[in-house]
Amino acid sequence: MNDVYKHVLLYKKKFPGGVTWWRLKKHSEIVAQHLNPGEKVMYAFAGQKNDKFYDLTSTCVVALTNKRIMIGQKRVVWGYFFSTITPDLYNDMQVYQGLIWGKITIDTVKEEVVISNLAKDSLREIETQITEFMMKEKKKYSKKEIEE
Numbered sequence: 001m002n003d004v005y006k007h008v009l010l011y012k013k014k015f016p017g018g019v020t021w022w023r024l025k026k027h028s029e030i031v032a033q034h035l036n037p038g039e040k041v042m043y044a045f046a047g048q049k050n051d052k053f054y055d056l057t058s059t060c061v062v063a064l065t066n067k068r069i070m071i072g073q074k075r076v077v078w079g080y081f082f083s084t085i086t087p088d089l090y091n092d093m094q095v096y097q098g099l100i101w102g103k104i105t106i107d108t109v110k111e112e113v114v115i116s117n118l119a120k121d122s123l124r125e126i127e128t129q130i131t132e133f134m135m136k137e138k139k140k141y142s143k144k145e146i147e148e
Helices: 003-014 026-034 120-147
Strands: 043-050 060-066 069-074 079-086 088-096 099-110 111-120
Touching: 003 026, 003 043, 003 099, 026 043, 026 060, 026 088, 043 120, 060 099, 060 120, 088 120, 099 120, 111 120
Parallel strands: none
Antiparallel strands: 043 060, 043 111, 060 069, 069 079, 088 099, 099 111
């Protein structure tokens, strides 16, 4: 069992209310394949990578490492989708809590990434984990720009 999948299982046990049952182990393997040397998973969760609450088949695994945010999604037959968000491309994040589920929109320089159908109880923890990491890492980037 890889480290990403262990983190996702902890998330699922803590917040069972989301729509995240579809091929979690396979999605976690995609993220684990793309870990760079020295990169460690700090937090991971699962959700639907789409903006529609009724689309329940776009499950993905989102992992926060010590260097970036990684999003892995294994396709059913062959291939996979993989996205990464580095701190220098991160702009901000929006949290939406609905009647049943919630969603998080991560705004980057190039696009918006929407993770939906998350358990309502998990939204604060996910937001805190991502925001704390990005604020800490963004300070490092601003120091590098001042030195140059």
